[in-house]
Amino acid sequence: MKLRKGTIFLTALIMFFSVLTTQVNAASTPFTQGTGYQQGVYDTSAVQPLGFNWDMNSRFAGVTKNLNVKWTFQKASSGRAAIVIDDQGNLLSTSYSALGTPKSNLYSISPDGNQRWVYSSDLSMNLSSPSIYSNKNIVMHVGNELNTFSPDNGSVINLVTISSGQYFTEPVIDVNGIIYMISASGPSIAAYNSDGTLKWSKQITLSNNSQISLSKDGVLYFKNNAGLHAYNSLDGEKKWEYSFTNGGSNRTAPAIDSSGVIYIVDSVGSIHAINPDGTLKWTYQTEKLTNSSTRKLIEPVVGKDGTIYATNGNHNLVALDQNGNLKWTFNTVGAVNSLIIDKNNKIYITNGDYVICLNSQGDQLWAVQTDDAVTGGSLAIGEDGTIYSETTTGKIYAIGGDLDDNELPTDPEEPKPPVEPVGERAIFVLTLSNGTEKEYDLSMLEVQQFISWYEGRAAGTGPITFAINKHDNNKGPFKQRQDYIVFDKIITFEVNEY
Numbered sequence: 001m002k003l004r005k006g007t008i009f010l011t012a013l014i015m016f017f018s019v020l021t022t023q024v025n026a027a028s029t030p031f032t033q034g035t036g037y038q039q040g041v042y043d044t045s046a047v048q049p050l051g052f053n054w055d056m057n058s059r060f061a062g063v064t065k066n067l068n069v070k071w072t073f074q075k076a077s078s079g080r081a082a083i084v085i086d087d088q089g090n091l092l093s094t095s096y097s098a099l100g101t102p103k104s105n106l107y108s109i110s111p112d113g114n115q116r117w118v119y120s121s122d123l124s125m126n127l128s129s130p131s132i133y134s135n136k137n138i139v140m141h142v143g144n145e146l147n148t149f150s151p152d153n154g155s156v157i158n159l160v161t162i163s164s165g166q167y168f169t170e171p172v173i174d175v176n177g178i179i180y181m182i183s184a185s186g187p188s189i190a191a192y193n194s195d196g197t198l199k200w201s202k203q204i205t206l207s208n209n210s211q212i213s214l215s216k217d218g219v220l221y222f223k224n225n226a227g228l229h230a231y232n233s234l235d236g237e238k239k240w241e242y243s244f245t246n247g248g249s250n251r252t253a254p255a256i257d258s259s260g261v262i263y264i265v266d267s268v269g270s271i272h273a274i275n276p277d278g279t280l281k282w283t284y285q286t287e288k289l290t291n292s293s294t295r296k297l298i299e300p301v302v303g304k305d306g307t308i309y310a311t312n313g314n315h316n317l318v319a320l321d322q323n324g325n326l327k328w329t330f331n332t333v334g335a336v337n338s339l340i341i342d343k344n345n346k347i348y349i350t351n352g353d354y355v356i357c358l359n360s361q362g363d364q365l366w367a368v369q370t371d372d373a374v375t376g377g378s379l380a381i382g383e384d385g386t387i388y389s390e391t392t393t394g395k396i397y398a399i400g401g402d403l404d405d406n407e408l409p410t411d412p413e414e415p416k417p418p419v420e421p422v423g424e425r426a427i428f429v430l431t432l433s434n435g436t437e438k439e440y441d442l443s444m445l446e447v448q449q450f451i452s453w454y455e456g457r458a459a460g461t462g463p464i465t466f467a468i469n470k471h472d473n474n475k476g477p478f479k480q481r482q483d484y485i486v487f488d489k490i491i492t493f494e495v496n497e498y
Contacts, residue, residue, distance in 0.1 A: 029059050036256035036302075038214045038233075040173035043087060043132040048380050051082025051129035052211040052253040053172045056301040058381040062342040063401030064357065067366055070386065071113030075394035076105055080251070081129040082170065083380040083388050083396070086151060090116060091380075092138060095394050096126040104142065106130065108154060111382070113398060119154040129170035129211075139179065141167035146181060146192065159196030172212045172220070174233060180220055182209055189220070191236060200236040204229075210250035210299065213262075217276070221254045221262055228254060228264055228274060240278035244270070245291055251337075251376035252299045255308075257322075263300040267291050269312040271300060273324060282324035286312040296376055301339050305463045307360070309347060311336035317349060319362060328362035337376040338389065344404075344488075345464060348387060350374035355389050355399060368399050428468075429494040430485065438483065440468055447495055457487040464488070 030044035034055025042049040048058070079094030086092065089111035096104045104125035108116040123143025130140040130149075138149040139159075146160040146167065165184035172180040177194040190201035210223035219239060220231040230239040244266045255263040260276035269289040273281040289295075289312060300310035307327065308320040317336050319327040330349075338350040346365070347358040353373050357365040372391040380388040387399040426447050430438045442450075446469070453466045467482040 031059065034256070034302075035258040036216060036260060038174055038216050038218060040175060040214070041134045041177045042173060043134050043136055045087040046132050047085035047087065047089060047383050049084060049086070049132035050173075051084060051131070051170050051377065053170070053213055055255065056339065057304055057341045057343075059343050060381050060383050061344050061385055061403050062346055062348055062357065062381050062387055063385040063399065064346065064365060064404050065402050067368055067399060067401040069368070070398040070400040072398070073107075073109050073113050073115070073396040075107060075390075075396065076100055078375050078390060078392050078394040079104075079125055079129075080127055080375055081125075082377050083390060084130045084132060085380055085382060085388075086132055086136070089382060089384075090151075091388060091396065092130045092132075093390065093396060094125045094128050094130070094140075096124060096128070098124075104128070106138075106140065106142075106149065106154065108151070109396065111386075113396075117154040119149060119156060124166055127168050131171045131173060133173070133177075139171045139173070141169075141171065141181065143167075144183070146171065146179070146196070160192055160198075168206075168209065169211050169222075172214050174214055174218070178233070180212055180214065180233065182206065182212065182222065189222075189231065189236065191233065202231070202236045202238075208250055211253035213253040213256055215256050215260060215262075215276070217260065219276070221256070223250050223254065223264060228262065228272075230278060242272070242274050242278050242280070244272060250297050250299075252297075255300045255302050257302045257306065263302065263308055263310070265297055265299060265310055265312060267295050267297060267313065269314065271308070271310045271312075271318075271320065271324070273308075284310075284318070284320055284324045284326070286310075286316065286318060287314070289314055296335060296337065298337065298339060298376055301341060303341055303345055303347075303360070305345065305360075305465070309339060309341070311339070317347075317358075317362075330358060330362045330364070337374055338379040340379040340381060342381055342385075343464075348379055348381070350376075350379060350389055353391070355379075355387060355397070357387075368397075370397050371395065425498060427494075427496040427498065429496070430490060431492045432485075432489045433491055434489070438485075440483075441471060442468070444497070450493075454487070454490075454493075 075095040077095045077097040079096050081094050084092040091109040093107050102120040102122050104121045106119040121142050130138045136151050143166045144162045148157045167181050167183045169182045179192045182189050188204040191199040207225045212222045218233045220233050228242040245268045262274045264272050269286045271284040275281050295313040297313045300308050306322050311317050315332050317330040332351045334352050336349050340348050345360040349356050353370045354367045356367045372393045374389050375392050378390040385403050390396050428440045428442045465484045
């Protein structure tokens, strides 16, 4: 039996001609938060509809060469918050200054760096990151208010006003549209229905709390005081607390991998992997640090291949495997303040006043200097590969350039493979984008495993590479030889059963 994926040739041609097109529809590859997260009712056609409650793995490729600063936009001040991007490529970003007049602003900025509108308030937008609903409206806290904003002109509708204190986190939205928030007083952690009515609330003592992550099984995770807290999102009941040294300033949200393991960093230099039941899986000590209340911490990020990228708030970026073993270290002078991964597993970080791009082996590909230190958690990747960052003085940088020759701005949807064969063995032939043809003698179980991986990647899940055992082609004194096949490089495959 011979199965030839002729439709893949058509897809390859479509992908080729899409490179010649300057406008790419972000909706062709819907945004997902990651397999460890509950998929909330965010705008999945947006480029990046939220700041922290996702795996920080962009579905777009970032620029890698011929770099240039396309534009800068000066806000009134920094907002110490994430940059969010809607389905038209417009940026949403905040500013806050206690001495400002007004104190706070929410800006909508066009893809070419011009202000579309601004909403101003004398209430605090400190640590206030917007989220974009599936209906395109923006939801965000402003002081003690939880508001929605029109994406067209910034007109505001108030959902909730608490009697005292103010909110401190981005709105986390679940699959039913319930919004979860943390505030300094009043209800410390609360769940609101989409119309603003209260679903439940809990009173807890807050200190050095982080942003919130919502797992696929409905658990809210956040750092607070000296622990990682887990709350049931349905009723607000506390499930467990994992204690550690937490004295830093927490800028982002705990990371969750596909198996539900949670990753956090403490203020004395340790990376913790915590099982979904609250027990410790492993700890990795980067270096022994003295606890500091001024240390700015960002939580680890888990790549699509399972690699954990982490920093300790002091210096350096480390890459760890799933068992907590060190893969490599990228040395920096001073703290790494932001981290995001593009669709080709390139890592973008900020360090001091530099935006830096690394490959998956930890080698630096480029660095662009800004005119001031880059604020924590502010990196975003546009659908055309533009890298966005913000400095501590409130200046947004749009770093443009070119993609690698074989990289596209987006993953077009792939057709599914044909009906899977059911024989015992097959000659399996792969044709790659560089014209190389690879042939393997495989069991049908191995073929089935490949097709399952391929279907998953076409749907946007799973690792970007697949390892094929070379079996009898294993030449030399090796226990095993494998070819690692990259999804984006596959043009066709044949299954010749025998």
